[in-house]
Amino acid sequence: xxxxxxxxxxxxxxxxxxxxxxxxxxxxxxxxxxxxxxxxxxxxxxxxxxxxxxxxxxxxxxxxxxxxxxxxxxxxxxxxxxxxxxxxxxxxxxxxxxxxxxxxxxxxxxxxxxxxxxxxxxxxxxxxxxxxxxxxxxxxxxxxxxxxxxxxxxxxxxxxxxxxxxxxxxxxxxxxxxxxxxxxxxxxxxxxxxxxxxxxxxxxxxxxxxxxxxxxxxxxxxxxxxxxxxxxxxxxxxxxxxxxxxxxxxxxxxxxxxxxxxxxxxxxxxxxxxxxxxxxxxxxxxxxxxxxxxxxxxxxxxxxxxxxxxxxxxxxxxxxxxxxxxxxxxxxxxxxxxxxxxxxxxxxxxxxxxxxxxxxxxxxxxxxxxxxxxxxxxxxxxxxxxxxxxxxxxxxxxxxxxxxxxxxxxxxxxxxxxxxxxxxxxxxxxxxxx
Amino acid sequence: xxxxxxxxxxxxxxxxxxxxxxxxxxxxxxxxxxxxxxxxxxxxxxxxxxxxxxxxxxxxxxxxxxxxxxxxxxxxxxxxxxxxxxxxxxxxxxxxxxxxxxxxxxxxxxxxxxxxxxxxxxxxxxxxxxxxxxxxxxxxxxxxxxxxxxxxxxxxxxxxxxxxxxxxxxxxxxxxxxxxxxxxxxxxxxxxxxxxxxxxxxxxxxxxxxxxxxxxxxxxxxxxxxxxxxxxxxxxxxxxxxxxxxxxxxxxxxxxxxxxxxxxxxxxxxxxxxxxxxxxxxxxxxxxxxxxxxxxxxxxxxxxxxxxxxxxxxxxxxxxxxxxxxxxxxxxxxxxxxxxxxxxxxxxxxxxxxxxxxxxxxxxxxxxxxxxxxxxxxxxxxxxxxxxxxxxxxxxxxxxxxxxxxxxxxxxxxxxxxxxxxxxxxxxxxxxxx
Numbered sequence: 003x004x005x006x007x008x009x010x011x012x013x014x015x016x017x018x019x020x021x022x023x024x025x026x027x028x029x030x031x032x033x034x035x036x037x038x039x040x041x042x043x044x045x046x047x048x049x050x051x052x053x054x055x056x057x058x059x060x061x062x063x064x065x066x067x068x069x070x071x072x073x074x075x076x077x078x079x080x081x082x083x084x085x086x087x088x089x090x091x092x093x094x095x096x097x098x099x100x101x102x103x104x105x106x107x108x109x110x111x112x113x114x115x116x117x118x119x120x121x122x123x124x125x126x127x128x129x130x131x132x133x134x135x136x137x138x139x140x141x142x143x144x145x146x147x148x149x150x151x152x153x154x155x156x157x158x159x160x161x162x163x164x165x166x167x168x169x170x171x172x173x174x175x176x177x178x179x180x181x182x183x184x185x186x187x188x189x190x191x192x193x194x195x196x197x198x199x200x201x202x203x204x205x206x207x208x209x210x211x212x213x214x215x216x217x218x219x220x221x222x223x224x225x226x227x228x229x230x231x232x233x234x235x236x237x238x239x240x241x242x243x244x245x246x247x248x249x250x251x252x253x254x255x256x257x258x259x260x261x262x263x264x265x266x267x268x269x270x271x272x273x274x275x276x277x278x279x280x281x282x283x284x285x286x287x288x289x290x291x292x293x294x295x296x297x298x299x300x301x302x303x304x305x306x307x308x309x310x311x312x313x314x315x316x317x318x319x320x321x322x323x324x325x326x327x328x329x330x331x332x333x334x335x336x337x338x339x340x341x342x343x344x345x346x347x348x349x350x351x352x353x354x355x356x357x358x359x360x361x362x363x364x365x366x367x368x369x370x371x372x373x374x375x376x377x378x379x380x381x382x383x384x385x386x387x388x389x390x391x392x393x394x395x396x397x398x399x400x401x402x403x404x405x406x407x408x409x410x411x412x413x414x415x416x417x418x419x420x421x422x423x424x425x426x427x428x429x430x431x432x433x434x435x436x
Numbered sequence: 437x438x439x440x441x442x443x444x445x446x447x448x449x450x451x452x453x454x455x456x457x458x459x460x461x462x463x464x465x466x467x468x469x470x471x472x473x474x475x476x477x478x479x480x481x482x483x484x485x486x487x488x489x490x491x492x493x494x495x496x497x498x499x500x501x502x503x504x505x506x507x508x509x510x511x512x513x514x515x516x517x518x519x520x521x522x523x524x525x526x527x528x529x530x531x532x533x534x535x536x537x538x539x540x541x542x543x544x545x546x547x548x549x550x551x552x553x554x555x556x557x558x559x560x561x562x563x564x565x566x567x568x569x570x571x572x573x574x575x576x577x578x579x580x581x582x583x584x585x586x587x588x589x590x591x592x593x594x595x596x597x598x599x600x601x602x603x604x605x606x607x608x609x610x611x612x613x614x615x616x617x618x619x620x621x622x623x624x625x626x627x628x629x630x631x632x633x634x635x636x637x638x639x640x641x642x643x644x645x646x647x648x649x650x651x652x653x654x655x656x657x658x659x660x661x662x663x664x665x666x667x668x669x670x671x672x673x674x675x676x677x678x679x680x681x682x683x684x685x686x687x688x689x690x691x692x693x694x695x696x697x698x699x700x701x702x703x704x705x706x707x708x709x710x711x712x713x714x715x716x717x718x719x720x721x722x723x724x725x726x727x728x729x730x731x732x733x734x735x736x737x738x739x740x741x742x743x744x745x746x747x748x749x750x751x752x753x754x755x756x757x758x759x760x761x762x763x764x765x766x767x768x769x770x771x772x773x774x775x776x777x778x779x780x781x782x783x784x785x786x787x788x789x790x791x792x793x794x795x796x797x798x799x800x801x802x803x804x805x806x807x808x809x810x811x812x813x814x815x816x817x818x819x820x821x822x823x824x825x826x827x828x829x830x831x832x833x834x835x836x837x838x839x840x841x842x843x844x845x846x847x848x849x850x851x852x853x854x855x856x857x858x859x860x861x862x863x864x865x866x867x868x869x870x
Contacts, residue, residue, distance in 0.1 A: 133607050138690060158688050163631050164622055168690035169603035169697070173567050173792045174655055183656040185789035188598055188730065197597050199730050221608055221699070222617040222870065248789070254592050256572060256602035257691025260789040263603070265655070296622065296633050355619035355682070355694040356870070358607045436656065436790070 007421045010101040013117065015046030020414070021424030022046055027095050028236070028271035028426070031075050032123040039075035039126045044271050044426065045099055048117045055116060060098060060105065064090035077129045077272065081235035082361035084217045085275070088235070092276050125270035127177050128238075129214060129362035134175055134266065135352060136210075136242060136366040137167035141342040143369035146383040162292050165299070165343040165351045167368075170242075171263035175364060177270045178428045182243055184405060184435040185264040189247035197251055201435035204246035204388060205403040208369040209316050209379035209411060211338055212240035212268050213345055215363035222356040227301040230346035233359060236272035239314075239411040239428040240366045243267065246382055246402065268364070269411065269428040277423055278310060281415040285309040285344055298354055299347045308344035313337055313414045314370055316379065321406035322396040330410055331395055334379050336372045405434045441855045444535040447551065449480030454848070455858030456480055461529050462670070462705035462860070465509050466557040473509030473560045478705050478860065479533055482551045489550060494532060494539065498524035511563045511706065515669035516795035518651045519709070522669070526710050559704035561611050562672075563648065563796035568609055568700065569786060570644075570676060570800040571601035575776040577803040580817040596726050599733070599777040599785045601802075604676075605697035609798060611704045612862045616677055618839060618869040619698040623681035631685060635869035638680035638822060639837040642803040643750050643813035643845060645772050646674035646702050647779055649797035656790040661735040664780035667793060670706035673748075673845040673862040674800045677701065680816055680836065702798070703845065703862040711857055712744060715849040719743040719778055732788055733781045742778035747771055747848045748804055750813065755840035756830040764844055765829055768813050770806045839868045 010017050011024040022028065022044040032049055033039040042049040055061065056069045068087035071080040080087070098105055109116050138144055141161070148156025160166065184205055188197040216235035219225050225233055242262060249261030285305050294300065301308070314337060317330035343351075345365075353359055371379040378384045381402050385391055391399040403409070413425040444451050445458035456462065456478040466483055467473040476483040489495065490503045502521035505514040514521070532539055543550050572578055575595070582590025594600065618639055622631040650669035653659050659667055676696060683695030719739050728734065735742075748771060751764035777785075779799075787793055805813040812818045815836050819825055825833040837843070847859035 133605055159629075160622075160624075160631075160685055160688065164686050166686070166690055166693075168693050169605055171567055171603055171791060172606070173794055173797070176655075181656075183790050186658070187789050188594075190594075195593075196727065197594075197730070199732060221610075222615075224620070224870075245789070251594055252598050252600070253689075253691075254594065255687075255691070256600055257687075257689070259600075259602050260786070260791065263791040264789045293630065296631070298633060352694070355621050355679070355698045356617050357605060357694065357697040360607055363607070436658075 005096070007419055011045060011099050012101050012103060012106045013045050013048060013099060015048065019046045020422060021426050023421040023423070024096065024099055025421040026273065026277045026423045027092055028273045028277065029072065029077060029128065030271045031077065031126040031128050033126065034118060034123060041072035041077060043095060044120065047120055049120050049123055050095070050099065051116050051118065054112070058108070058112065061094060065094035075126065078362040081129060081214060081216045082218065084232050088274060089276060092274065125177055127175065127268070128270060128272050131172040131175050131362055131364050132360040134170040134172040134364045135167050136170040136368065137165060137348055138368040139165055139341045139343040139348070140368045140370040140379065142340050142373050143371040143379055143383065146371060146378060150387050163296065165348050167352070168257045170266065170366065174263055175266045175268060178267060180265065180267060180430060181433045182265050182430040183433050185245050185248065185260065186435050187245060187248040187260050188251055190251045202245035202248055203402070205432065206244045206246050206381045207316065207403065207409045208242035208244055209314055209334055209336060210240040210242050210369060211312070211367040212238040213348070213365040213367070214238065214272055215359050215365065216361060218360040219353055219358060221358040224356060225349055225353040225359070227299060227304055227346050227350035230349035231275065233349050234275060234345060235361070236274045237278065238272060239269040239413055239425050241267040241409060241411055241428055241430060242366055242369070243430065244380070265430070267428050267430045269426050271426045273423070273425055278415065280417050280420040281311050281423070282307045283309050283311050286339060295347065299350055301346065304344050304346045308346050309341065310338040311415065313416065315412045317410040317412070319408040319410065320394065320396065320398055322398055326396065328395060333384065333392065334377065336370050336377045336379055338370060340370050340372055341367055403432050405432050407432050439530070441853055445479060445533045446535050446537060446540045447479050447482060447533060449482065453480045454856060455860050457855040457857070458530065458533055459855040460707065460711045460857045461526055462707045462711065463506065463511060463562065464705045465511065465560040465562050467560065468552060468557060475506035475511060477529060478554065481554055483554050483557055484529070484533065485550050485552065488546070492546065495528060499528035509560065512796040515563060515648060515650045516652065518666050522708060523710060526708065559611055561609065561702070562704060562706050565606040565609050565798050566794040566796055568604040568606040568798045569601050570604040570802065571599060571782055572802040573599055573775045573777040573782070574802045574804040574813065576774050576807050577805040577813055577817065580805055580812060584821050597730065599782050601782070601786065602691045604700065604800065608697055609700045609702060612701060614699065614701060614864065615867045616699050616864040617867050619679050619682065619694065620869050621679060621682040621694050622685055624685045636679035636682055637836070639866065640678045640680050640815045641750065641837065641843045642676035642678055643748055643768055643770060644674040644676050644803060645746070645801040646672035647782070647799040647801070648672065648706055649793050649799065650795060652794040653787050653792060655792040658790060659783055659787040659793070661733060661738055661780050661784035664783035665709065667783050668709060668779060669795070670708045671712065672706060673703040673847055673859050675701040675843060675845055675862055675864060676800055676803070677864065678814070701862050701864045703860050705860045707857070707859055712849065714851050714854040715745045715857070716741045717743050717745050720773060729781065732784055735780065738778050738780045742780050743775065744772045745849065747850065749846045751844040751846070753842040753844065754828065754830060754832055756832055760830065762829060767818065767826065768811065770804050770811045770813055772804060774804050774806055775801055837866050839866050841866050
């Protein structure tokens with residue numbers, strides 16, 4: 003399925019595009035001013051309007067059924083169709099938008115009706131999210147955070163057996179660009195025995211990979227790890243905004259709650275497994291002494307190619323940077339290679355108890371930090387809990403995020419002989435507490 | 437709004453009915469064989485078909501708008517309307533079904549079309565659940581469970597300040613009568629350092645009050661405690677089935693996950709605040725030395741009348757009892773008085789960070805145990821973690837639930853001068869692991 007770098011589109015902005023070359027073709031939901039949300043595909047600086055293309059009769063067979071399932075401003079029904087429909091749609095899009103497309107003229111004649119500029123378009127959540135689950139599979143992050151609380155024993159005994167996860171809040175997942183209102187809540191000030199109430203003073207980001215669930219399973223049935231791919235619709239970037247002071251006070255014994263539920267931001271484009279195919283790799287060998295996964299979490303093919311090499315980046319743009327016309331400053335450069343468990347292992351684990359997954363459910367990977375400075379996926383790790391502020395190019399310092407700060411997540415896949423693939427941005431700007 | 441015991445219905449089975457006298461009028465969604473789910477009201481042994489009554493022209497004004505919002509097999513739109521619509525509907529139902537109804541003849545002439553026997557009807561979830569949140573406000577339960585893990589320090593320091601809660605799984609909430617498939621998962625056998633995989637061996641129930649959320653709030657805005665009533669649509673019974681062995685191994689550091697997400701059962705009828713009005717009471721005084729609630733959790737009216745006196749009961753029916761025609765045996769008799777926080781406090785807390793609540797969201801109270809033997813809301817507490825098995829009338833013993841066991845939750849409100857109000861049952865029978 004993977005396409006070489008030489009493949010080109012007649013949509014000029016797609017060729018060499020950092021995020022959305024012809025090889026990517028991520029799906030999403032967009033709207034033009036005054037019209038209802040509809041499905042589209044990012045191509046260079048434009049969006050190919052799937053519903054308009056359907057009306058033009060550009061699809062037939064399985065690809066047509068796939069596009070029909072994307073209608074209504076939510077991709078859930080498309081996700082539910084599974085991989086065959088997705089692959090058929092991709093094949094047809096490669097024909098339609100490829101350099102030698104016989105339909106180029108017909109499409110170009112429709113102009114902005116079929117290919118509006120992405121800049122004009124508002125992007126929406128791609129699906130109605132039934133349930134959102136946040137995992138904790140970035141082992142470097144788990145170690146970094148564990149060290150802050152338990153210096154001698156950063157990883158708990160279950161970590162290398164159980165893909166740790168917890169239920170998140172689905173109602174507050176929002177697409178990139180949505181404002182991030184600083185939450186209020188209870189915190190226990192240092193040295194005090196009684197909590198205070200007020201705006202969060204330790205607001206943080208978390209760099210995560212998001213996973214959109216495809217076909218669901220019946221309640222009471224499990225998804226075997228070898229079948230997991232059929233149940234994964236695609237990928238995005240996810241910022242699990244975190245109020246560290248609220249979290250520290252509330253999270254025992256049942257886990258994070260209001261410290262996370264005020265907003266979770268995702269990049270709006272669903273990048274498919276097909277687009278990411280060239281960037282698959284073997285799951286990194288477990289360090290000596292680590293246990294092997296239990297049988298329900300072990301699949302040879304998954305071990306050999308279930309991991310991804312996706313570069314992940316976090317940038318900070320402060321009010322001062324905007325005023326001085328400075329570019330956003332990088333805080334983190336990490337990679338999905340730091341996942342201790344593969345995405346297939348997450349699907350198998352989540353459903354092993356018979357829990358029903360549904361098309362449009364969202365998983366977060368957990369924060370994906372690397373082991374070294376510059377690779378930490380949250381300010382909690384970068385500043386060691388606020389003890390070592392970051393110095394910015396403007397001369398400003400940050401322990402945690404301030405009002406007006408904007409966090410930008412990006413992802414990039416690179417490999418010799420293949421076009422680079424990106425995810426688009428996941429942005430969020432902090433606005434003051436109410 | 438509350439109606440005295442003397443109020444009678446011309447529906448004969450309603451008068452003196454333990455659960456559904458005319459004073460209750462809970463809403464739900466039911467279906468007859470071969471027809472689509474629709475809204476109805478429980479009255480004695482029958483269901484008043486709201487959609488059929490709407491077609492007959494029995495409603496007008498606000499009550500009509502309320503019934504229109506119940507159409508489509510989900511009460512979400514009705515919940516979103518808030519209390520005025522609900523109160524108008526109740527007033528009209530009291531007229532229609534009251535002893536001196538001028539429309540009795542018209543309704544009776546329709547026979548089973550308007551009043552099918554509940555026994556013929558399948559009951560469904562009353563709403564599409566966006567998010568499900570489980571709280572932990574049964575302080576006796578928190579103390580009993582805390583003692584098992586931390587004998588000297590059963591309650592964590594945050595317990596009396598924070599209404600502790602966590603996100604649950606919405607996709608596996610099911611109505612009473614749905615089978616409970618024993619989950620499989622990882623557990624750490626006593627004395628071992630490596631986990632095993634297999635069927636849960638410590639399957640348990642948890643007796644909870646369920647709360648259906650009414651009108652939602654915009655993201656970023658909080659619901660003031662004084663406004664919480666407008667955001668509560670009604671109440672049900674909730675069994676938070678728990679796999680104790682899976683829970684013990686997985687829950688650190690992010691809370692319960694697969695140990696709870698295999699199923700959560702609810703009673704299907706939505707009992708309204710109006711029906712429960714006579715059973716409101718002052719929030720029990722906090723023991724000397726306990727802190728006062730923070731201002732966002734404090735409201736004088738809520739302190740004076742925000743708690744409920746609802747008797748809660750758990751019964752166990754084993755295979756042997758069924759074979760011997762023995763009645764189900766009571767395991768627990770408790771009361772909602774054991775909630776350390778009121779329902780209004782839960783709503784205010786959940787939204788204080790700007791988290792968006794939506795009509796049809798579901799809250800669980802947490803297990804509502806009393807302080808004494810016979811009042812414990814889970815087998816974990818009754819058997820002290822399996823150390824002291826319960827002896828049953830059949831001569832059987834139980835540490836935890838076995839395949840074939842059925843758990844039945846019931847609730848009853850009693851007060852001199854008022855009709856008794858019930859919730860109907862919340863049942864679930866264990867079927868073997870796959």
